[in-house]
Amino acid sequence: MSDHEQLHRQLIDSMTASGSLRTQPWKRAAAAVPRHEFLRSGFFRLVDGTTPSAWAPVLEGGDGWLEGCYADESLVTQIAGTIVPADIRGEIMRQPTSSSTLPSLVLRMLEDLQVGPESKVLEIGTGTGYSTGVLCARLREEYVTSIEYDEDVAARAQTSLARLGMYPNLVAGDGLLGHGENAPYDRVIATCGVRTVPAAWIEQTRAGGLILATIGGWLGSSELARLTVHEDGTASGPLLGGGVSFMLARPHLPPPLGLLPDLSTGKEREAVLGADILNNWTSRFVVQLAAPHAQRLTLQQAGRNEDVLIDAESGSWCALYEEDGRWLVRQDGPDALWDAVEEQLGRWHAAGTPTLEELTVIVTPQGQTIRW
Known part of the structure; x- marks a missing residue:
């Protein structure tokens, strides 16, 4: 058995054991398709400990290429819209734009x-x-x-x-x-x-x-x-x-924010919910329902870190910071952005914080809604 055949079999066994691969027709299909054939142009590997993220090319036949092809990992195959592994000697610090899932x-x-x-x-x-x-x-x-x-x-x-x-x-x-x-x-x-x-x-x-x-x-x-x-x-x-x-x-990518609004203005109040709710995958999904055009930034303001949401469509914004164990929010623009977030999360909590699997997507000619 060749190296790639052995690695391929190990990948099939791993996917079967994890429950990703559940039925014989798909098991036979996966076994018939060697992944390395789709990665002969190489891939990019994340360079450990780099901020911002740096990527190094791994080319066919190179150290770790075949093992990487059969690792159960997503592999970046294009960066910045046009750059492929063979284009790079060394490292590149740009955004990935295509990958092998x-x-x-x-x-x-x-x-x-x-x-x-x-x-x-x-x-x-x-x-x-x-x-x-x-x-x-x-x-x-x-x-x-x-x-x-x-x-x-x-x-x-x-x-x-x-x-x-x-x-x-x-x-x-x-x-x-x-x-x-x-x-x-x-x-x-x-x-x-x-x-x-x-x-x-x-x-x-x-x-x-x-x-x-x-x-x-x-x-x-x-x-x-x-x-x-x-x-x-x-x-x-x-x-x-x-x-x-x-x-x-x-x-569907967010537009560039351009010139930021004056974040020192706006009305300030004590927040019912703090920006830490944005660190949770599920609650962040619910926040997106209330603020679908918002982008998140972390900025230094008045000598402290503030979490900022800016609505790219309306220009509304809110900035949150923690002080003496409580969260404060400052907001401005046509809409009170954090008010809408707290209202949405309040309804979600009142419903018992349903999991994402309990949410239903409905798409009509008038648009898309997601509800529990």
Whole structure:
């Protein structure tokens, strides 16, 4: 048995033991798709102890490359929109823009997609093509359509899939618009995060079909949702839990804040809830429902650290700091931002702090709501 075959088998056994890989059809599909074939262009490894984060390239055949390919980890494959591992000698301190998702999450999501043997699937975000390959191994490749926003990323995925003799319908384009040419689909799966589920995905899914997508926001909390599409063109379904996180689709990324408002102004009061609630994944998700356009900053103000939320749409802001064991909030703008946050969290606490799995997503032509 070769090194990659042994590592591949260990990965399959690990995903089975963890419960990510639950059924024989998906186990056979995962076993048929060697992950290293999709990482021959290398990946970036986080350099320990660097602030801001620095990334170093790991190239095919290099130290740790094969072991990294079969680690159950997400691997960064592109930085700053265009830079790939072969472009770098040394380290780079820029933001990742594309990655190969950890295999256990890929297989968990594919299991949660509940496909049948003849399901037509639209995948949003081809990435390296690994998950596309697993879909092709489970279904006939003509049933698989995958769309990738970045043309260079799409081309590399096509090459990797072709090496394995897989030729699904690959499209370079805006995944938020779907791909109407092959619609309707039985299943839609997104490997990028979205703030709201695009109408095109619902329109291109047959009634009774499922959409599996990660819904999140600019405060960095997100969750996997499985929506059923209804005859009336709406969709609804639960969050599935587990704290799933993906890079937001590029059109859903927050805008640059530009010139900050004067944070020394505004009305100040004692806060009912402090900024420490933003450090919890679940409560932060609930905060996003009250302040969907808010971004968070930590700034030095008057010699102390303050947690600041700025609404990129309205310009409203709030700044919180702790003093003598109590939290104070100062806010200004068209809307009292922290008042809305405290009101939303108050309703959530009054309901018994339901878990994210108890929340339901409802998407209609008028917009998206999430409620418990």
